[in-house]
Amino acid sequence: VAVRNRRVTSADIAQATGVSRATVSYVINGVTTQSISEATRARILAAAADLGYTPYGPAKTLATGKSSLVLLVLPDWPIGYGINLLLDELEKQLATNGLSLVMHRLARPGERVADAWKAIGPFAVIGLGGIDDVEAQAMTRAGVELVTMTLSGTGAPAAIGRPQIEIGRLQARHLARTGHSVLGYAFPDDDRVVAYSEPRLEGVRLACADLGLAEPVVLTVPQDAEKAAMAVRQWKSRGVTGICAYNDQFALAVLAGLYELGMRAPDDLAVVGCDNDPAGRLAAPPLTTIDINLEQTARRLAALVIGAYKGQPAPQNDGPLASRLVVRRSAP
Amino acid sequence: VAVRNRRVTSADIAQATGVSRATVSYVINGVTTQSISEATRARILAAAADLGYTPYGPAKTLATGKSSLVLLVLPDWPIGYGINLLLDELEKQLATNGLSLVMHRLARPGERVADAWKAIGPFAVIGLGGIDDVEAQAMTRAGVELVTMTLSGTGAPAAIGRPQIEIGRLQARHLARTGHSVLGYAFPDDDRVVAYSEPRLEGVRLACADLGLAEPVVLTVPQDAEKAAMAVRQWKSRGVTGICAYNDQFALAVLAGLYELGMRAPDDLAVVGCDNDPAGRLAAPPLTTIDINLEQTARRLAALVIGAYKGQPAPQNDGPLASRLVVRRSAP
């Protein structure tokens, strides 16, 4: 068994079996519009297995002009556990339609997706954020379908949205309903997520105004127990009794700050997070949070891509994605 | 501005500028072995921008026979925050060498990576687990470089390893050193990670044997406070005072179990996790853990891939990756 340098091509297997490359292609791809005698089919399959043949994606993509890859672009902020739900569902949906999901993470803030999608030449790109108009146009021009998540709930044709403002509203309303009248907001110390943190905070503000409560006391909370403790102290000194946090990570920081000071939720400060992170379920006390239903999100995203793949017409707009309050002991 | 169906190709820009496709290629790729007059260079670049030209990856890959993509295969178990460090570093290292990192997650247990890597035709595949010998061979035969992480610290030529057994050892030694003589092990309720959980537990066993301690009391701990509380009760009833957990997730579950029972670490039970997950830092109390240095891991992985890309000779074996104890209050 000599070491082979050259890639095994369909021509090799054509030669080995004494048929043409066209026939090989038909068999390998199980083309139904072309009848092939059982004998040659078997011979070809055997030779393929024997030689260890592997179709070469780029050549196939070039020839057909259509890739079976879908590129999911992940933003440059940290990936949390929630992403797993999204990926599982997306992968499953796409796979059953013959599409493969690959991901690319924007590592440096402001990095262009360009290098990745150009090299891949995917059928579609799913953007979770971090794709600007210039790039969006370039993709469309290059014939790549673009499906994005928008923040508002409206946007480009193939876009689905989750109104971030609703998240803040849900948080604030829950606290108001359970007797809190002076709220605080735990703002993230991470510039990369302002596109999310601002509208969420705005939702809290609006809810407070609606319900006749005071303006929320906004404090930036680092991922650090001692610094979070300082924030807690400030909130307490200003009469705050309930905190809406940007997400569960920062809610956990508030919990840690309380713990530092020998206090505890919900007695000293009620706190509600967002994302329904598994770590929140195991926190002390378990965290009240907002579930953003990533599976539904994935299904919608997949539907848009698959629709385009099958050449289906205009994507029906199913309206904005829903978020849901999950009550646990940190804000009962 | 009419809608264009056809992809803009280098031929279009050659025609527009009245030069040959070769010249266009030279300019677009900034080939230095070929001198191009400043005038034509400028004209070509202008036309490219004007027409919105985007090089088509698959065609380039086919022509050169070498892809600039590196595929990172993620195992089918949940991705944690730790992955961010790995990705950041890997992405950075590869990008500075002209390589793009893309990821594919094995969504269904037992899913073959095949579909993904065949469609992509990457230069290299980095396997974090879940790639069996059959697939490894197929890749190698297809001319794809394969770099893997092994569990033992030894393995295939282009492999780096972290002895999982060391993690258990570090956990147990720390507890023994701080006065605990009856240890418990929080075993994950997730079959997908047995390849990791077994050797980690084995490390605890070996350390106990070495130090003359009793066999560790192994209990399966679900990610659920109440069920974890039952485990805590059992441990307490069997005289256990210190717990080594499979990872921080399960350590958090133990902490939650303690909290359920009105107990707390480290007084009632000391607990040591693994992974240095940010959620552990914010736990109550902050979690003692093992840092597995994912940045170093990423650098090693990247070095192997980049070495192969540059056609460098045999990869020097830098030995196994080191893990490090991080002491916090859950097991001081």
Add this chain to the structure above:
DNA sequence: GTGAAAGCGCTAACAT
């Protein structure tokens, strides 16, 4: 039922 041939978009000798 099978083969011949053209072509997908790009690169890289080699010629000029």
Add this chain to the structure above:
DNA sequence: ATGTTAGCGCTTTCAC
């Protein structure tokens, strides 16, 4: 300094 040409591996129409 620029053009010609021959592929890379695969698909697909059309002819046999």
